Amino acid sequence: MEKIVYDANFCIMTDFFRMTGGKWKSVILYLIRKDINRFSLLMDAMPTISKKVLTQQLREMEQDGLLIRDVLVAKAPMVVVYHLTDKGKSLRQLIDGIIEWNKHYF
Amino acid sequence: MEKIVYDANFCIMTDFFRMTGGKWKSVILYLIRKDINRFSLLMDAMPTISKKVLTQQLREMEQDGLLIRDVLVAKAPMVVVYHLTDKGKSLRQLIDGIIEWNKHYF
DNA sequence: CAGTATCCACGCCGATACTG
């Protein structure tokens, strides 16, 4: 009979929530998948997000290997395109699962 | 051609993250499912959580219909038992999906 | 266009002491 001792800091779920949780990441994931893949397009689609926060979220998601930041033109006016990695795309099934669950239990 | 405008405050994912996210809720869900269903047993299993936070999380999860708080003895020394609702149990498949995803993409 | 730089509010989470 072993004792179960749990620390949330070492929970596998913590990684998932860090990568997809927060206020905006699941929305960003959804939008980029819909080819809303430019900084200004994302700003237009999320009228209540700030530039700082959008930049932050995109950078973190890049770090987590969910998306790639593609700089097409490096001088002003810059052109940057975002697209999902396979890892980022693979989240869709999980998100769809969550949506289905929501439909069923509400 | 319609314009897509998104506000995280009305996102279906926000509900899911509120119900299962945060630092402890997925752990609590897991533990109660393992019949670690008393306040003090949960405290023992999560040595780094505080009483206030555990109480908070349990109350929120009760509000969200994920678990039921069963007061067996209302006078000190009290006896309270927690158990999952069907809605709470149903989260297991989603959590398992997340764990599988994690195994595959790490 | 796609960001930085600052400053700031709020809420999550935690430590500790006390209680029916």
Add this chain to the structure above:
DNA sequence: CAGTATCGGCGTGGATACTG
């Protein structure tokens, strides 16, 4: 045993002005 009450740190998210 199963909580409340109180105080406080810290991180997330936001408003606004500025820039290569």
